[in-house]
Amino acid sequence: MNAPTRLLIHGAGGRMGQALLRLCAQRDDCRVVAAVSARSPSQRVVDGVPHFAAAELGGAPDFDVAIDFSLPAGFDAILAACLARGAALVSGTTGLSEAQHAALDTAGARIGVLWSANFSLGVALLEDLVERAAAALPGWDCDIIEMHHSRKQDAPSGTALALGAAAQREGAQPRYASIRAGDIVGEHLVQFTAAGERLELAHRAGSRDIFAGGAIHAALALAGRPPGLHRLRDLL
Ligand SMILES: NC(=O)C1=CN([C@@H]2O[C@H](COP(=O)(O)OP(=O)(O)OC[C@H]3O[C@@H](n4cnc5c(N)ncnc54)[C@H](OP(=O)(O)O)[C@@H]3O)[C@@H](O)[C@H]2O)C=CC1
Numbered sequence: 001m002n003a004p005t006r007l008l009i010h011g012a013g014g015r016m017g018q019a020l021l022r023l024c025a026q027r028d029d030c031r032v033v034a035a036v037s038a039r040s041p042s043q044r045v046v047d048g049v050p051h052f053a054a055a056e057l058g059g060a061p062d063f064d065v066a067i068d069f070s071l072p073a074g075f076d077a078i079l080a081a082c083l084a085r086g087a088a089l090v091s092g093t094t095g096l097s098e099a100q101h102a103a104l105d106t107a108g109a110r111i112g113v114l115w116s117a118n119f120s121l122g123v124a125l126l127e128d129l130v131e132r133a134a135a136a137l138p139g140w141d142c143d144i145i146e147m148h149h150s151r152k153q154d155a156p157s158g159t160a161l162a163l164g165a166a167a168q169r170e171g172a173q174p175r176y177a178s179i180r181a182g183d184i185v186g187e188h189l190v191q192f193t194a195a196g197e198r199l200e201l202a203h204r205a206g207s208r209d210i211f212a213g214g215a216i217h218a219a220l221a222l223a224g225r226p227p228g229l230h231r232l233r234d235l236l
């Protein structure tokens with residue numbers, strides 16, 4: 001059997017980070033060698049996993065792939081750490097700046113990189129469906145309504161922007177509406193409207209395990225691959 005892939009989880013103390021740590025602990029094809037959060041950990045080792053504060057990232061052991069679900073403020077440091085170690089990066093952090101996306105693209109020349117606004121299988125398909133609908137319905141209004149929990153910091157969501165970009169490629173001019181309420185995991189409705197009719201394409205995530213499972217799948221698929229910019233749809 002191959003040695004387990006060594007993972008660093010960046011944003012480990014957060015909602016996604018906790019889901020990733022739980023799912024990784026149930027597998028024997030990967031091992032979390034470092035869990036990194038913004039603040040100093042209250043316990044150094046939790047369930048056998050060494051924890052680090054962001055300022056201690058340089059002291060983390062070697063890893064094959066970093067899985068990053070943090071915030072834009074932490075993104076530059078994890079990208080730099082991956083470049084310094086020659087490790088791959090799978091990131092789902094949304095709200096990144098244009099400069100951060102450009103840095104990701106550049107990093108693809110040296111390490112394996114995959115960023116996706118949404119790691120669910122359903123949203124990967126939804127993006128295709130939205131592109132098809134926009135191509136088939138020229139001139140229709142296109143509205144993207146997204147709903148998330150009240151702690152989410154960015155709006156519109158990364159997924160809404162990715163769906164909007166898919167519609168825009170086919171000439172639609174998407175508008176966005178965001179709702180932040182309670183503990184909604186993540187819902188996206190893309191609505192095409194003309195006089196007398198409306199087409200609705202929707203995805204509802206009921207658990208963060210969907211995203212975490214997709215990111216782990218991508219990380220294991222990326223491990224050992226040559227450098228390059230990868231797309232989630234090619235790994236599903
Ligand atoms: N692509 C996808 O499929 C999905 C993407 N997301 C995105 O993932 C990101 C995280 O979401 P969520 O887990 O809900 O957020 P949380 O706020 O729950 O967690 C954020 C985590 O990032 C850590 N963090 C914050 N700043 C830094 C920093 N400067 N350096 C290192 N770590 C830092 C926090 O540390 P501490 O614990 O110390 O506060 C925390 O552990 C968001 O951008 C969200 O939009 C979310 C779900 C799915």
Ligand SMILES: O=C(O)C1=N[C@H](C(=O)O)C[C@H](O)C1
Binds near residue numbers: 156158159186
């Ligand atoms: O912050 C979240 O929770 C989510 N963020 C991603 C986004 O911005 O699209 C994906 C998912 O909807 C959950």
